[in-house]
Amino acid sequence: MNITLDRPFAATERGKRSSNEDYILPSSEELAGLAGRDQRLFMVCDGVGGAEKGEVASALACSSFQSYFDSYLDDDDPSEEFINKAVHYTESRFDEYIAQHPEAHGMATTVTLLYIGASGIIVAHIGDSRIYQFREGKMIYKTDDHSLVNSLLKLGKITQEEARVHPQKNVITRAIMGTEHSVVAEVDKISDIMQADRFLMCTDGVTECFSDNELAKVFSLGENPESIKNIIVELCTEKAKDNFSFYILPIQSVQKIAGYKQYLLSLFYSFA
Numbered sequence: 279m280n281i282t283l284d285r286p287f288a289a290t291e292r293g294k295r296s297s298n299e300d301y302i303l304p305s306s307e308e309l310a311g312l313a314g315r316d317q318r319l320f321m322v323c324d325g326v327g328g329a330e331k332g333e334v335a336s337a338l339a340c341s342s343f344q345s346y347f348d349s350y351l352d353d354d355d356p357s358e359e360f361i362n363k364a365v366h367y368t369e370s371r372f373d374e375y376i377a378q379h380p381e382a383h384g385m386a387t388t389v390t391l392l393y394i395g396a397s398g399i400i401v402a403h404i405g406d407s408r409i410y411q412f413r414e415g416k417m418i419y420k421t422d423d424h425s426l427v428n429s430l431l432k433l434g435k436i437t438q439e440e441a442r443v444h445p446q447k448n449v450i451t452r453a454i455m456g457t458e459h460s461v462v463a464e465v466d467k468i469s470d471i472m473q474a475d476r477f478l479m480c481t482d483g484v485t486e487c488f489s490d491n492e493l494a495k496v497f498s499l500g501e502n503p504e505s506i507k508n509i510i511v512e513l514c515t516e517k518a519k520d521n522f523s524f525y526i527l528p529i530q531s532v533q534k535i536a537g538y539k540q541y542l543l544s545l546f547y548s549f550a
Contacts, residue, residue, distance in 0.1 A: 281394050281471060284530035286320070287507040290523035293483055293514065299325040299332030300481050300523035301387075303340040318394045319347055320525050324407050324481040326453070327385030335387040338375060339454055342368035343391065355395035358465040361402045365389075365454065365463050372456040386453040389463065390421070390479045392527065398469040399477070404461055405450045408485060410478040411468065415498020417490055419468060424452035442489070448482065448520075475529040476503065483522030487514045503528045 288309050292298035302309075303321035321340050325332030346364040347356070356364075376382050388405025401409045403421045406428070411419035422428065426449040430436045436444065452461045476497055488496070488510070496509055503526045514522040 279397060280533040282530045284528040286525060286527050287503045288525045289507060289511050293518040293521050295521050298521045299336060300521045301336035301340050302523050302525060303344060320392045320479060322390045322407055322479040322481060322523055322525055323387045325387040331382040331385040334382060335385040338371055339368050339387045339389055342371045355397050356393055356400055361463055361465050368454055369457045369460055376456060386455040388453055392477060392479055398467045399471060400467050402463040402465045404463050405453050407481045412476045412497040413472060415494055417494045425450050471529060471532050473529055473531050477527040478524060480524035481522060483518045483520040484510060484514060484524050487517045
């Protein structure tokens, strides 16, 4: 499967907070010159922690994953085992940083990761930052939050409406903190991908402003990805209490390699 991205769009803003503890990969600076077709790894992370070290946690997670992928990923797509080895490597990097900066103890970050592979799109997440897949304005995939509120929701103890306004809605049950609190990423591979599908990776600063249905409506307007970006930024700037960051990844084309090879073979035998 040969998946080609159209131009990606992204934003990372501090919202009404005094600083921005989110981080995206590629960074905002790298995005300016990003063609989209050659970049395979994308991340959006939401950092938390004392002494304003959340921004360190999110940036360190992104750089650690990028380093691990650059060093160890061969021609195959990253497996669940590979991604969780990258998680453990990142936790070790956290240990090293905290050992040198004890005031950073307690820093943590959520992680969303999307990799454009040869067999599909591999997604992974830790925490309550999300990945969505939209097709013709309909949501066909969404990650499952690692959060207290989502656990209560799945147990049937609260409703969807109660979840949106729950006083503990920001309490996450899984985050990268270091090897002392080691976690496992939830990993999926998406093979159902079509031209014009759009993927959204975002922190909870976005999802506190948009319900799933509202996001689907935005993606159903027929707007180009840049216009969708502007709509999200405008509303989040007005409403978000938290930092907000996101990537919009539009699928330009999908070529089924196996089918293409079969087509070439049929041509060969027709002339034999």
